[in-house]
Amino acid sequence: MSRMLVFLLCGVFFGFTLSRVGASDYDLIYALFALTDLKLAWVIITAIVVAHLGMRWLHSRDDLDYLDRPIDIKEKPLNWLTPVGGILFGAGWAISGACPGTALAQLGEGKILGLFTVLGIIGGTFLYARLVEAGIIAQK
Numbered sequence: 191m192s193r194m195l196v197f198l199l200c201g202v203f204f205g206f207t208l209s210r211v212g213a214s215d216y217d218l219i220y221a222l223f224a225l226t227d228l229k230l231a232w233v234i235i236t237a238i239v240v241a242h243l244g245m246r247w248l249h250s251r252d253d254l255d256y257l258d259r260p261i262d263i264k265e266k267p268l269n270w271l272t273p274v275g276g277i278l279f280g281a282g283w284a285i286s287g288a289c290p291g292t293a294l295a296q297l298g299e300g301k302i303l304g305l306f307t308v309l310g311i312i313g314g315t316f317l318y319a320r321l322v323e324a325g326i327i328a329q330k
Contacts, residue, residue, distance in 0.1 A: 213295065214296045219284075287307075293311065
């Protein structure tokens with residue numbers, strides 16, 4: 191099986207899972223931010239714990255992948271743009287009801303809101319790249 195097919199199948203499984211837990215439902219996202227239904231908070235906490243355990247496992251293997259190839263995990267430095275990006279990400283998530291993963295799940299479900307969110311993500315990425323090229327944002 192080719193790597194691309196494996197990635198595609200993993201992405202389909204991830205999108206299906208997001209859809210099944212309700213992460214692509216605008217009303218459930220709104221309830222999360224309004225603190226009236228914390229179901230998605232538990233999903234997010236579970237994902238963080240699983241990712242943490244996976245990273246610890248990789249570190250215990252001296253950062254080798256499943257084929258025993260080295261993985262170079264670099265720490266990303268924090269700067270003044272980190273909280274700005276976090277605020278923009280959170281505001282966009284609250285307004286659109288989607289983060290990048292759930293926006294693609296919304297598209298897969300045929301929700302038009304997902305299209306606008308994906309276009310916003312592409313536009314924001316393009317703007318960031320232009321700001322880096324112009325030297326307005328220093329990238330290390």
